[in-house]
Amino acid sequence: MAESASPVANPLAEKLKISLDYDQLTNCMRCGFCLPACPTFHETGVEAESPRGRIALMKAAVDGLLTPDRAFAEQMDHCLGCRACEPACPADVKYGRLIEQARDSVEEHRHDHRWWVKVVRKAAFEGLFPHPRRMRLLGGALKLYQRTGLGQLIRSTGALKLLPAHLTEMERIMPAASGHGVIGRIGERHAAKGERIATVGLFRGCIMDILFTDTNVNTVELLTEAGFDVVIPDSQTCCGALHAHSGEQAQARQLAKRNLQAFQEAGVDWIVSNAGGCGAMLQEYDHLLHEDPQWKDNANWFAQRVVDVSRLLVERGRIPAFRFPQAGQEEVRITYQDSCHLRNVMGSYDSPRRLMRQVDGVEYVEMAEADRCCGSAGIYNLTQPEMSANILSHKMEHARGTSAGIMLTSNPGCLLQMKLGIEREGLAGQMEAVHLVDFLHQSMVRG
Amino acid sequence: MISETVKRELESVLGSGGVKDDPETRVTHSYDGTPMLQVLPDAVIYPETTAQVSGVMKVLSAHRIPLVSRGSGTNLCGGTVPVEGGVVMVMHRMNRIVEVDLQNLTATVQPGLNTKQFIVHVEGLGLFYPPDPSSMAVSTIGGNIAECSGGLRGLKYGTTKDYVLGLEAVLADGRIIRTGGKLMKDVAGYDLTKLLVGSEGTLAVITEATLKLIPPPKSKKTMLAMYRDLYGAARTVSKIIESRIIPATLEILDRQTIRVVDDFANLGLPHDMDAILLIEQDGEPEAVERDIAIIADICRGESAERIEVAATPEQALKLLTARRSAFTALARLRPTTILEDATVPRSKIADMMLEINRIAAKHGVQICTFGHAGDGNLHPTATTDARDPEEIHRVEAAFEEIFEAAISLGGTITGEHGVGLVKAPFLEWKVGEAGIDLMRGVKQAFDPLGILNPGKVFAKSARKRVVLQHG
Missing domain, CATH: 1.20.1050 (Glutathione S-transferase Yfyf (Class Pi); Chain A, domain 2)
Structure with a gap:
């Protein structure tokens, strides 16, 4: 039979009790309709890696049925936050809020980040993203690194090998930065x-x-x-x-x-x-x-x-005419990877497709599971490299299946992830990842 | 917790990746789709082969440890909550389609296979597997067999039991049996196949199934009939059947259900109607047209306010998908939804609807009703809050009366969800004392140690509804 968790106060459990919205936890009635929508459940088939499982863990921590430990924290981290479970949920459970509340609590009580995650987080979250001027300076520095051959020089010294492999890979697919x-x-x-x-x-x-x-x-x-x-x-x-x-x-x-x-x-x-x-x-x-x-x-x-x-x-808007200026005679095939938050939170999945279908000179093909997360998920591909890589490799199977020459997407994270996928799968030269806006701009017939 | 010895023995059968007993895994296998039930298992295991399942059963029977086998845990009768602890066996890793036999029109599959994936696969081969429980996007074939799942197409095509031709199963002591086969006729002894279908994991662990496939209908048409009068809609159902038309689907949704389903699916359903009938007919194109015309006439005769035929297959699919979300969507009204599946002869649908509303009013509880009206299978669903014990008590009293009403109309306590834990106290009402004795005898023959899904089907004490929380 089940035993109750130890009554000794666990600071994380106490914090979760305060921060988690208990109504939302109760609203999950465990029907399981979210399971097929969840990329991490899809990858692992493990209940704890599903929205229903994660909500059960949160509720168990609040109810005193579970002492939230490191494994609990890891499980919360494993979630991509793609929120595909929300439109799938007939009960309208606000999972996105729950996972943020849980992570907020976990963050306050954790001491186990890997060193480089800590360094990157602190520097980026507090010292960088909020300061546009510093971001532009960084852009300038990056540009210098990329344009002057400094990048090649550093690569040749093997210094990049000190970084985890996935960071090195990211370095290679970074687009040209700007200081302006x-x-x-x-x-x-x-x-x-x-x-x-x-x-x-x-x-x-x-x-x-x-x-x-x-x-x-x-x-x-x-x-x-x-x-x-x-x-x-x-x-x-x-x-x-x-x-x-x-x-x-x-x-x-x-x-x-x-x-x-x-x-x-x-x-x-x-x-x-x-x-x-x-x-x-x-x-x-x-x-x-x-x-x-x-x-x-x-x-x-x-x-x-x-x-x-x-x-x-x-x-x-007054949509301009679009005609893709292709080099050859053959129609270029294009496909699209949904940005999870654009689709699941902003509810915009029809509009990008309608625009793509209006472009002359290209054929739009829908990719299988285009609505499933690509594994980029903010900085997930940096913090959870293994899961992210597995998700990406399934994504690229579907990408290959479209035989498209251009993979479009609507979010910088997804775009970089698609570039990474193309690089990893050796598809460079056959397929190119492009932001939808850039593609439309390139095809725009000016009035 | 399981002892180190047992854990080692299980690991020697399953490998170390096949056994988990950490708190996160235990918590996430302590529930299913049934509200207000939660008991932690001692361990969770993931077999990959029949031989492993057999090995596991030998270990567990030697130590007399309970086993609950499960698929995705979507059932609604508490069937996979490990009320007596022990080991939960998740069948997800046994998820292969072993074979689709195009000469015999059968498919042989493993139990952890996702129902919808299977349906889509056989449809791709130009074949049809009709059982379609509302949870089919999540559920597994093994779970469907264990619970004898029904669905929206039950009225014309029958339920899971009508499509299981043969099974491979592991007995409590680890022996492996095979029943039936790719056979349309087989009377060699008792029908163990049918006995295992719907046995809720209490008799054996199903490890493989041979399923019957049929040719798909050539065309289908889907329509909505909208009513200002709930009983007019219910009477329509009985009239359609009486007119000797068996639609593929004949669903009813009441006013509250229409609203929440529409909030979820944004279909533009009318919020001012008291009931909607969702009707689908399939078959030869001319026959479908003819039936739909006759059905529309019957609807109008029962004063349907409006009738709409779905313009495209996509629109029809959206309607059916939205209907499948009804149970969960009702949680938009109140956090806890308790649903039952009292079933009556089809001529009694309107009487049963009247009874449900009378009983709800009497106990001061909100009960929304939707369901497979065409096969007499209604889903009266109480919307309530698990945190209010007084209200929950009234809900339970109301359901007890609903079961009584169903039986007195010649019906049953459950049409497709199973007995499990929550309906065990009422089973005797349906099958009688001798029936229970006989069933206990069957259970004893299959599982003398009582280790397969203990606590289910048979109540310790009849009648009083069991509500467990946090073990």
């Missing part, structure tokens, strides 16, 4: 072509703006072409997603407030995101700040106005 960012390149304000439909604020992102500056620039040009005035408020900062998903709620709230202020002052009708991970976070600022009486209303205002660039184009 989108505002440095094209300025803050851009007028609509033709009659103005609305004024939108571009959320430029932190990593996005130094590694994918072109994508930000292209987003602005797509938006103005489609009839939107675009503002890029310079006082905006990182969305806080990486913080929130890694159990650093307090920092995430600080960042949210800065963004609320920035976009409210800019007087925009919509806040546009071109990265599913960031957009989903922005859209949930209302929940993030719901207990803060001073910010609650602002957060609601903000959350209701956040929209993905594809959806804004499809639902409100």
Whole structure:
């Protein structure tokens, strides 16, 4: 028979009792409908690696049936946070909130991070992402590293071998960095072509703006072409997603407030995101700040106005004509990997597909399990390299099955992961991973 | 916890990766889809072959340790909660389709195979396996066999028992038996195949099954009939059957169920109707057209407000998928949903609906009803909160009366969910004292030590409903 857990107070259990939403834990009725949607359950077939299992663990910790230990913490870390379980849940359990609450508690009580995870986290979360200027400096340094041959030099010394293998791999697929960012390149304000439909604020992102500056620039040009005035408020900062998903709620709230202020002052009708991970976070600022009486209303205002660039184009824009400028005569085949947060949180899965189908000169093929996480999941591919690699290798089987020449996606993390997958599978030369915005921009027939 | 000796013996059969007894694994195998039940097993094991299952049973019977075999743990009768501790055996690693025999139209599969994957696979070969429990995207064939699962197509095509031709199973002492085969006729002795189907893991561990496949229908049509009067909808069901039309699917959803299902699936279902009938007919195209026309006439005769035929197969599939979410979607109303599956003769559906609503009002509980009306199998579902013991008590009293009402209408306490733990106290109401004695005799013959899924089917004391929490 079952025995109760030891009555000795466990600090993590106490913290979980306070932070976990017990109503949500109770709302899970264990029907198991989430199991087929969960990538980690799919990989392992182990109940503890499923949303139902993880919720049972959380509830058991709160109920005193389980003393949350290291294995508990690891199980919470194993979750990709892709939230595919949420649209699958008929009972509407807010799993995303539960896993963040659990991780927040775990983070407060953990002393067992691997050294490089600790270093990277501290440096990035506190010292880097929240500071656009430092991000641009880093971008500049990266650019120097990439352009001057310093990268090759360092590689030839074997110094990179000191890093874990997956970090070395990531180094190879990194796109060319920029030290300027989108505002440095094209300025803050851009007028609509033709009659103005609305004024939108571009959320430029932190990593996005130094590694994918072109994508930000292209987003602005797509938006103005489609009839939107675009503002890029310079006082905006990182969305806080990486913080929130890694159990650093307090920092995430600080960042949210800065963004609320920035976009409210800019007087925009919509806040546009071109990265599913960031957009989903922005859209949930209302929940993030719901207990803060001073910010609650602002957060609601903000959350209701956040929209993905594809959806804004499809639902409100004057969509330009698209024709892919292919080199040869043959039609290029394209496919798409959903960004989990774009699909599962922002509910945008139809819009990207509608846009891709409107492009002349290409054939769109749906990839099997396109809605399943690619294993990138924020910094998951750095912190959980084995699980991430397994998920990616299944993903690439499906990618190969499409015989597509171009793999499109809508989030920088997914894009890098797809590049990594293509590299690992030896598909370079046959398949290329591209951000949907860049692809559309390249195909846009200017009016 | 299991002793070190037992653990070592199990590891010698299964390898070290096949045995787990850490707290996380135990907690995550302490429940199934049944509300308010949770008991931790002492260990969880993952066999990969029949020989391993046999080896495990030898170890467990030598030490008299209980065994609960399970698939995905979605059942709704507490059937896989290890109420007496012991070992939970997860069959997921035995998930192969061994063979699809295109000459005999049979499939031989392992028990851990996912039901939907199997259905999709055989459909790809131009064949049809009809049993489709609402949990089919999650459930396993082995679990379906153990519980004799039904589903939305039961009324025309029957349930799991009608498709199991043969089984391989491991007995409590580790011996392996094979029953039936790829045979459409077989009367060699007692029908052990049928006996094991629906035996809820209390007689043997199923390790392989040979299933019957049939040619798929050539066409199908799906329609919705909407009513302002719940009983009009219920009467329609009986009238359709009386008119000698057997639809492939004939489901009923009441007002509350319509709302929550629509909140989940965003289908644009009307929130102001008291009931919807979801009707599907399949077969030869002309016959389908004719039946749908007759059914529509019957619906109008019973004052259906509106009738809509699904425009595309995708739309029809969406409707059926949404219906499958009904039970869980009801948890949007209150955190705990307790559902039963009282079943009555099809002519008594309207009477049963009346009884359910009368009983709910009498006990002051909210009971939403949906279900497979066409086969008389209703799912009255109480929406409540496990944290309120007084209300739970009233819910239990209401269900006790619902069971009584079903039996007095010539029905049964469970149509497709099984007896398990939660309906064990009521089994005698249906099968009588002699019936229980006989069933106990069968159990004794298969499992003299009482180690296979103990505590299920047979209640320690009849009638009072068992509610266990945290062991």
